[in-house]
Amino acid sequence: MDTPYAIEMLNITKKFPGIIANDNITLQLKRGEIHALLGENGAGKSTLMSVLFGLYQPEEGVIKKDGKEVKINDPNDANDLGIGMVHQHFKLVECFTVLDNIILGVEPNKHGVLQKEEARKKVIALSKKYGLMVDPDAKIEDITVGMQQRTEILKMLYRENEILIFDEPTAVLTPQEIDELMQIMRNLKAEGKSILFISHKLAEIMAVADRCTILRKGKYIGTVETAKTTAQELSSLMVGRNVNFHIEKKPQKLGDVVLEVENMTVASKSHNNNAVKNVSLKVRAGEIVCLAGIDGNGQTEFVHGLTGLEPLVSGTVKLKGQDITKAPIRKRNTSGMSHIPEDRHKHGLVLDYSLENNLVLETYFEPEYTSPAGFLKKDNIRKTAERLIKEFDVRSGQGPVTIARAMSGGNQQKAIIAREIDKDPDLLVAVQPTRGLDVGAIEFVHKQLIDRRDSGKAVLLVSLELDEVMDVPDRILVMYEGEIVGEFDPKKTTQEELGLYMAGAKRMEVKA
Amino acid sequence: MLLLIQYTLIFASVLILVALGGCFSEHSGVINLGLEGIMVMGALGGALGMRFLPIGIPGFFYILLVLLFAILVGVLYSSLLAVAAINFRADQTIVGTALNMLGTAAATVIVKAMNTAANPNDVSSIIQYIEPKKKFIVYFGSFEFNWFMLITLIILAGAWFVLYKTKFGLRLMACGEHPQAADSVGINVHKMRWSGVLISGALGGLGGICYILAGVSEWRFEYGVAGFGFLALAVMIFGQWKPTRIALAALMFGFFRALSNTYMGFGFLQALNLPSTIYNMLPYIISIIVLALTSKNSKAPKAEGIPYDKGQR
Numbered sequence: 001m002d003t004p005y006a007i008e009m010l011n012i013t014k015k016f017p018g019i020i021a022n023d024n025i026t027l028q029l030k031r032g033e034i035h036a037l038l039g040e041n042g043a044g045k046s047t048l049m050s051v052l053f054g055l056y057q058p059e060e061g062v063i064k065k066d067g068k069e070v071k072i073n074d075p076n077d078a079n080d081l082g083i084g085m086v087h088q089h090f091k092l093v094e095c096f097t098v099l100d101n102i103i104l105g106v107e108p109n110k111h112g113v114l115q116k117e118e119a120r121k122k123v124i125a126l127s128k129k130y131g132l133m134v135d136p137d138a139k140i141e142d143i144t145v146g147m148q149q150r151t152e153i154l155k156m157l158y159r160e161n162e163i164l165i166f167d168e169p170t171a172v173l174t175p176q177e178i179d180e181l182m183q184i185m186r187n188l189k190a191e192g193k194s195i196l197f198i199s200h201k202l203a204e205i206m207a208v209a210d211r212c213t214i215l216r217k218g219k220y221i222g223t224v225e226t227a228k229t230t231a232q233e234l235s236s237l238m239v240g241r242n243v244n245f246h247i248e249k250k251p252q253k254l255g256d257v258v259l260e261v262e263n264m265t266v267a268s269k270s271h272n273n274n275a276v277k278n279v280s281l282k283v284r285a286g287e288i289v290c291l292a293g294i295d296g297n298g299q300t301e302f303v304h305g306l307t308g309l310e311p312l313v314s315g316t317v318k319l320k321g322q323d324i325t326k327a328p329i330r331k332r333n334t335s336g337m338s339h340i341p342e343d344r345h346k347h348g349l350v351l352d353y354s355l356e357n358n359l360v361l362e363t364y365f366e367p368e369y370t371s372p373a374g375f376l377k378k379d380n381i382r383k384t385a386e387r388l389i390k391e392f393d394v395r396s397g398q399g400p401v402t403i404a405r406a407m408s409g410g411n412q413q414k415a416i417i418a419r420e421i422d423k424d425p426d427l428l429v430a431v432q433p434t435r436g437l438d439v440g441a442i443e444f445v446h447k448q449l450i451d452r453r454d455s456g457k458a459v460l461l462v463s464l465e466l467d468e469v470m471d472v473p474d475r476i477l478v479m480y481e482g483e484i485v486g487e488f489d490p491k492k493t494t495q496e497e498l499g500l501y502m503a504g505a506k507r508m509e510v511k512a
Numbered sequence: 513m514l515l516l517i518q519y520t521l522i523f524a525s526v527l528i529l530v531a532l533g534g535c536f537s538e539h540s541g542v543i544n545l546g547l548e549g550i551m552v553m554g555a556l557g558g559a560l561g562m563r564f565l566p567i568g569i570p571g572f573f574y575i576l577l578v579l580l581f582a583i584l585v586g587v588l589y590s591s592l593l594a595v596a597a598i599n600f601r602a603d604q605t606i607v608g609t610a611l612n613m614l615g616t617a618a619a620t621v622i623v624k625a626m627n628t629a630a631n632p633n634d635v636s637s638i639i640q641y642i643e644p645k646k647k648f649i650v651y652f653g654s655f656e657f658n659w660f661m662l663i664t665l666i667i668l669a670g671a672w673f674v675l676y677k678t679k680f681g682l683r684l685m686a687c688g689e690h691p692q693a694a695d696s697v698g699i700n701v702h703k704m705r706w707s708g709v710l711i712s713g714a715l716g717g718l719g720g721i722c723y724i725l726a727g728v729s730e731w732r733f734e735y736g737v738a739g740f741g742f743l744a745l746a747v748m749i750f751g752q753w754k755p756t757r758i759a760l761a762a763l764m765f766g767f768f769r770a771l772s773n774t775y776m777g778f779g780f781l782q783a784l785n786l787p788s789t790i791y792n793m794l795p796y797i798i799s800i801i802v803l804a805l806t807s808k809n810s811k812a813p814k815a816e817g818i819p820y821d822k823g824q825r
Contacts, residue, residue: 076698091693093686094814104686105697107679114677155697 003067006031006194007052007083007163012061014047021047022058025220027196027213029163034185034195036205036226038238039215040438045198048215049165053078053085084156085165090148092140098151099123099136102158119158126157130187145294146177153184164188165196170204174294175466175499182208200238200439202231214238239439247446247471250454255285256320258336258427258458259306264315266298266305274313275301277482280511283427288449288459290473290490292466294502298482299462300342303431306460307339308332309347320426333362338425340416340433342462348416349404356385356400359419384422392418393444410441417448428452431462446472466495480504516767516774518656522726524759524766525664526719530744531751531758532671533715538753539675540708541688541701542597543817545608547716548741549615550586552733554717555724556619557585559731562644563628571647575659578644579718586717587710589615594709598702601819616736623733640730648725660722667715672755684708688813691820701820719744739796743769746799749810768794 007029014022022044029035039045050056052063054072062069065081072078092101099116102123108115123136132150140148149169156164166185170178185195185208199205205212206226214221214237221237261281268275276298283289291299304310306317308329316325324332333339341347349358360369360381369377369384385400394414396402404412413433420428430449434442449472452459463469469476470490478486478501485507488498500506530547537544544550561581565574593611596602620637629636650657675681686694687704695701723740724731747765751758772791775781 075696079698087696091690091696093689093693095689095811096682096686100682101693104682104694105699107682109679112678112680114679114682 003064004030005064006066008064008067009048009052010062010064012048012051012058012063014051014056014058020218022051023218023220024060025215025218028223029194029196030211031194032189032192033210034189034197034208036209036212037196037198037215038200038202038205038212038234040200040238040440043215043238044218045215046167047218049085049167049198052083052165079159079161082160082162083165084159084161084163085167086149086152086156086169088167088169088171090152092148092151094141095139097137097139098134098143098147098154101140101151102136102155106159123154123158126154130157130191131184132157144177145172146174146180149173149177149181150184153188162192163194163196165198167198168200169197170199170201172295172464174503175495176503178204202234205234206231216240235439247450249450252453252474253286253456255456257282257284258320259283259460260318260321261306262316262318264302264305264317265313266301266310267313268301273482275482276305278315279479279482279484280315281477281484283458283460285426285458286453286456287475288453288461288473289475289477290461290463290469291477291479292463292469292498292502293479295464297479297502299431299479301482302479303339303342303429303462307337307341307429330362333423336426338420338423338428340413340420340428340430342431342435344409344412344416349412351403351405353404354400355389355394355396355402355404355407355415356381358404358415359385359388359400362419362423388415388418388422394418410437413437413445414441417445421448421452425457427458427460429460429462432464433461434463434465434468442468466498469498470495477510478502480507484510486510513777514655515777516770519726519770519773520763520767521661522658522722522766523769524762525658525660526723526726526740527744527747527762527765528664528668528759529715529722530719530741531748531762532667532755533712533719534745534748535671535675535712535751535753535755535758536684536715537708537712538748538813538816539685539688540705541691541813541815541818541820542593542705542709543604543608544590544593544709544712544716545605545745546590546593546611546615546741547608547712547719547744548737548739549608549611549613550590550713550716551720551723551737551741552615552619553589554582554586554713554720555731555737556622556720556733557717558582558721559639559641559724560626562641563639565644567643574644574647578721579663582717582721583714584717586715586720587713590709590713590716593713594706597819598705598709601821604817604819612741616734619733619736637734638730638732641725642729645725645729658726660725663718664722667718668755668759675755680707685813687820688816691815695820695822705820716741743795743799746803749812750799750802750806752811753813765795765799768798 005028009027012022012025025048027048037045047056051058054074054077063072064070070081099120103119108118120136127134132154134147134150169181173181189195197209209226211223211225212234213223216238259282261279264276264279265274266276279302293299301310305312308327312325316323319335319337322335324335345351363369364376369380371377382400389399392414395411396407433445437445449459449461461473473490476488476490477484478498480502481504486501487510530551534544534547558578558581561578565577593607596607597604623637623639624635627636628639648659683694683699684704686699687701691701720737723737743765747758747761751761772794775791
């Protein structure tokens with residue numbers, strides 16, 4: 001124990017065919033510190049963590065625990081070494097109780113018969129000690145995302161893990177829950193736990209971490225003490241250039257109402273209540289309206305109702321004054337609505353089609369692409385594809401004939417955006433358009449949205465990212481449990497204020 | 513009336529055993545559509561046991577041996593599903609269907625090859641077990657108590673206990689709901705799924721021998737088990753994958769099946785003058801109606817039918 005480091009990953013190199021995911025990376029986690037791991041998507045954070053958990057074996061480099069070299073072949077080895085992780089997508093069984101999830105895999109038992117009382121006492125003691133309030137007998141499917149995350153943390157504590165890894169833990173939380181999580185992390189640190197905090201949110205890293213290791217494109221950039229740096233410096237280390245956080249917008253020129261939704265109600269697929277309850281809103285030409293809220297408060301169903309993916313229970317939808325409530329999806333597409341869907345694999349692309357075919361999915365039937373006899377005009381499709389690929393900088397292995405499945409997430413998203421914007425729609429419905437994209441790509445997408453607005457079209461943005469909610473739109477509508485509970489001017493509100501409405505703690509009357 | 517209760521109980525026993533089998537398989541994450549085929553094979557194992565075991569063995573051991581034969585053949589047969597669905601990630605619906613088609617056909621071929629007919633020149637697909645059958649039955653007055661009723665009750669209680677009170681049950685259900693979560697806490701998903709499928713093989717085999725013993729004292733293997741494997745699946749879905757509800761659902765289906773054997777005993781039913789085929793169809797018609805009405809709210813194990821791939825995280 002003569003080393004200050006709890007875990008060390010020294011000179012790790014991990015190669016995949018055609019790419020070096022981790023190139024000589026060193027990460028040293030001190031005992032009792034909160035250490036941030038910062039990097040864009042594709043920087044190699046996940047690969048590095050997979051190496052730590054024994055999911056991948058590195059080609060080069062060693063892992064040391066308390067100064068002694070260790071071999072980690074699978075997650076059980078990592079667990080034996082006291083390493084635990086809160087995954088970005090929780091690994092919880094939804095129909096089990098909190099307690100069952102915590103003990104799963106390390107069940108206290110007598111001859112195979114569960115001894116839950118013992119476990120319950122230990123869990124209650126742990127949640128008191130660290131301020132992790134959660135009902136051990138509640139089912140996971142009934143509790144909030146924040147509580148689910150606490151369950152994940154309790155899982156690690158129950159196993160007496162000393163090294164705790166949090167993978168992008170704040171992505172799914174409200175601002176208040178984020179503050180609570182930060183406090184929990186500080187409590188854990190005070191109890192001597194060592195924490196590795198994976199994130200690309202600079203403010204959080206500055207607030208809670210002691211040190212920060214930065215990766216960029218698979219390479220180790222450096223480790224800095226957060227007390228001696230600034231968010232601006234961290235960001236340029238992460239991206240490799242100066243990022244323009246400020247979004248340039250021209251002064252607003254409001255036009256006519258483009259979208260008018262009245263009293264929309266949409267049924268839910270997962271429960272008996274309606275997912276969208278009597279929602280009315282208007283979007284005018286020349287503005288970006290953002291529908292904000294925590295995931296699962298009816299935004300998805302609202303968009304499905306709006307775009308025709310699901311039927312309405314009641315209400316009307318008007319596009320440029322024309323009633324399209326019952327119109328089929330193609331009719332909506334051809335009368336000026338574009339949709340960048342939330343689930344790009346399910347609703348955005350035909351993954352096993354080529355890029356060029358995906359780019360004309362909504363226009364292939366036009367005379368430009370189909371001859372009167374019903375044959376596709378391949379040459380025209382190719383020309384359009386090549387033009388869009390160039391304009392929107394869609395990168396792929398083989399150009400227009402690349403199979404969509406083989407493209408990276410960011411480029412799949414760019415392809416969808418190219419297709420939707422090329423139609424020059426009066427209304428662009430963009431649902432989480434920057435999800436899973438890196439800083440550079442996010443900048444690009446935001447610029448496209450603003451361009452639409454500046455050219456006098458309407459944009460309805462649905463977003464879960466608070467930074468995006470604050471920066472991009474002209475008007476924010478907060479959705480909570482299927483209703484619109486607040487309307488804000490982003491210049492005159494704060495993230496904290498929005499958070500209260502998103503969590504249902506406050507509400508106001510909103511007239512469309 | 514007594515006859516109706518007796519038949520209801522014995523048919524319900526069959527359905528409970530097989531549906532519990534399906535329940536274990538599906539809770540582990542593997543859809544077992546092959547229950548029908550597994551029943552036939554289990555029945556074959558048990559029937560061959562009864563045909564060739566010396567009748568002199570004391571009743572208790574005799575029953576035990578017959579059951580073991582049925583279980584063993586059921587388990588062996590279900591391992592085909594396990595290998596294909598778990599190790600080779602085959603489509604579970606197709607493998608299950610293949611098991612069903614293979615089951616009845618293979619059993620018929622095997623029995624014909626053995627040819628148990630008295631005259632060796634006849635080719636018969638029948639196995640007789642007139643004497644052995646008596647060992648399974650105890651008379652309380654005119655009520656014909658079949659040991660299978662007790663065995664089923666014990667297994668039902670056991671299944672409930674295993675699923676909800678043991679480490680094994682918790683892990684099994686985790687694999688059917690969220691195998692990635694199970695894997696992340698060090699549970700071997702493949703091993704648990706194998707266990708689930710083999711248990712369904714054992715219970716399916718038991719259900720098979722119970723089914724052919726419930727009726728007459730010989731079995732023509734071309735008949736298979738008349739869709740009881742599928743009826744058991746309906747019972748399992750209607751029972752929401754929960755042992756207690758499965759038992760209730762099985763009693764209901766068993767009752768309608770029993771009605772077709774005994775409706776002649778009820779004056780008012782006889783007076784309706786319906787053809788017997790109506791009664792024979794009842795359980796199947798009811799299962800369609802019930803599933804159409806209830807399956808909207810059914811909560812199947814979330815990950816069932818999806819082969820587990822470690823790489824997908």
